[in-house]
Amino acid sequence: MKNIINEFTVRFPSRSANESFARSAAAAFVAQLDPTVEELYDIKTAVSEAVTNCIVHGYRDTLGSISMTVRLYENGTAEIIVRDRGCGIDDVKLAREPMFTTGGADRSGMGFTIMESFMDKLSVRSVAGWGTTVKMSKRLTRREAK
Amino acid sequence: MTVNHSLSDGLVRIELQGELGHHEAITAMQRINEIIEVHLPRRVQLDLAGLSFMDSSGIAVVMRTLRGCRDIGAALSLQGTPQQARRVLSAAGVDKVVDIK
Ligand SMILES: Nc1ncnc2c1ncn2[C@@H]1O[C@H](COP(=O)(O)OP(=O)(O)OP(=O)(O)O)[C@@H](O)[C@H]1O
Ligand SMILES: [Mg+2]
Numbered sequence: 356m357k358n359i360i361n362e363f364t365v366r367f368p369s370r371s372a373n374e375s376f377a378r379s380a381a382a383a384f385v386a387q388l389d390p391t392v393e394e395l396y397d398i399k400t401a402v403s404e405a406v407t408n409c410i411v412h413g414y415r416d417t418l419g420s421i422s423m424t425v426r427l428y429e430n431g432t433a434e435i436i437v438r439d440r441g442c443g444i445d446d447v448k449l450a451r452e453p454m455f456t457t458g459g460a461d462r463s464g465m466g467f468t469i470m471e472s473f474m475d476k477l478s479v480r481s482v483a484g485w486g487t488t489v490k491m492s493k494r495l496t497r498r499e500a501k
Numbered sequence: 502m503t504v505n506h507s508l509s510d511g512l513v514r515i516e517l518q519g520e521l522g523h524h525e526a527i528t529a530m531q532r533i534n535e536i537i538e539v540h541l542p543r544r545v546q547l548d549l550a551g552l553s554f555m556d557s558s559g560i561a562v563v564m565r566t567l568r569g570c571r572d573i574g575a576a577l578s579l580q581g582t583p584q585q586a587r588r589v590l591s592a593a594g595v596d597k598v599v600d601i602k
Contacts, residue, residue, distance in 0.1 A: 371524035378522075378554070396554075396585045403556040407523045453593075461526070463560040465593040472592050 361387060362426040369414040369421055369439070371407075377423055378403040384425050385433045390495040397473040397493065398433060404466040405437040405489045411458060413441025413487055434492040444481040451479065504532040513542040514580075518551030521586075526558040530565060537569050545570050550581025559586065560593045567599055578602065 363384060367373045381402040382395045390398075402423070409421045419441055426434040444450045451471075456464030471477050474491040481487040502525035505516045515536055521529060537545060547566060549555070563579070570577040578600040582590070590596055 371522075374522050374524050375520055393584070396588075399554065400556055400585065400589060403522055403554075407556065407558065411523060460565065461558075461561055463557050463564060463593060465557045465560055469557055469589060469592050473588075 358429040360427050360429050362424060364422060364424040366420055366422045369410045369417075369419050369441075371410055373421075374403060374406050374410065377406045377421075381423065381425050381435060385427065385495070388427055388431055388433060388495050389497050390433075394493070394495050398435070401470045401473045401491055401493075402435060402437070404470050405435070405491070408466055408489070409437065409439035409441060409487070411462070413439035413443075415442065417441075430494070431497050432492055432494045434490065436488065436490045438486065438488045440486040443483040443485050443487055444479070445483050447479050447481050502529055504529055504536075506536045508540060508542075511543040512546065513537065513540050513544070514546045514548055516548040516551060520554040521552055521559040521562065522554065522556050523558040526562050530562055533562070533566050534569060537566075537573070537575070541573055542575050545575050545577045546580050547577065548580045549583065549586055552583055552586050555583075555586040555589055557589065557593070560590060560595060563590065563595055563599060 378399045382399045385398050419439060422438045424436040449455055451467040453468045454464040456462045470491055474493045477491045479489050502519040502521060507514045513536060515533055567577050580602050582601050
């Protein structure tokens with residue numbers, strides 16, 4: 356991945372109205388790498404999953420702060436880090452299984468599966484009681500080498 | 502997110518427009534349930550052509566709509582599904598239980 360050519364970080368409260376803002380902001384920034392429309396949608400979808408998880412699970416009964424960093428690398432890779440200081444995940448391996456959910460009928464347990472299949476890499480670090488950090492990256496096929 | 506519907510001869514067509522994420526899902530689900538409960542159709546078409554974005558919250562909406570339809574013996578199909586929504590639904594295997602067009 357090597358050199359970072361650009362990056363930004365935003366911090367916002369865990370209100371569901373910010374989900375749309377977060378995914379659009381990430382996609383708008385990544386657009387600098389000149390990806391395909393489909394790749395931009397992949398980024399948007401993965402970011403939406405990560406941010407929604409902070410709001411729905413991390414800060415289930417409270418309002419907290421979410422931070423999102425988007426980094427662009429010289430080789431055309433976009434890296435996104437979404438972090439909350441919420442309840443954390445007891446068993447990350449179990450949480451990443453398709454259809455595992457603690458969210459009841461409103462959720463399908465497919466968020467991590469979607470992040471995994473829409474991005475190249477996904478890492479989840481979490482400490483129960485301290486919060487969760489999701490880091491994901493995708494190498495974009497640049498439509499035109501510059 | 503807006504939810505509109507039209508009726509014809511046992512068929513209810515429900516059109517979703519805008520973005521369907523967690524923020525919009527609860528309202529969308531309530532509206533869909535109301536429409537199905539009031540009209541008790543034999544067939545339900547969920548028209549997704551107007552969706553500009555959908556994530557896993559939309560999977561739960563489709564699956565709960567499917568359950569609501571089965572409860573009253575109605576058949577469900579998805580119409581006009583945009584590519585992005587289709588990829589999300591397929592990742593979850595929804596295409597194996599609902600007819601997606
Ligand atoms: N940020 C987080 N904080 C605490 N728990 C989390 C967080 N993210 C995920 N989890 C846990 O991992 C589980 C699986 O997450 P995943 O996104 O795959 O599915 P979901 O959110 O339950 O359903 P869906 O994403 O399909 O709506 C969640 O049900 C929750 O228990
Ligand atoms: Mg989720």
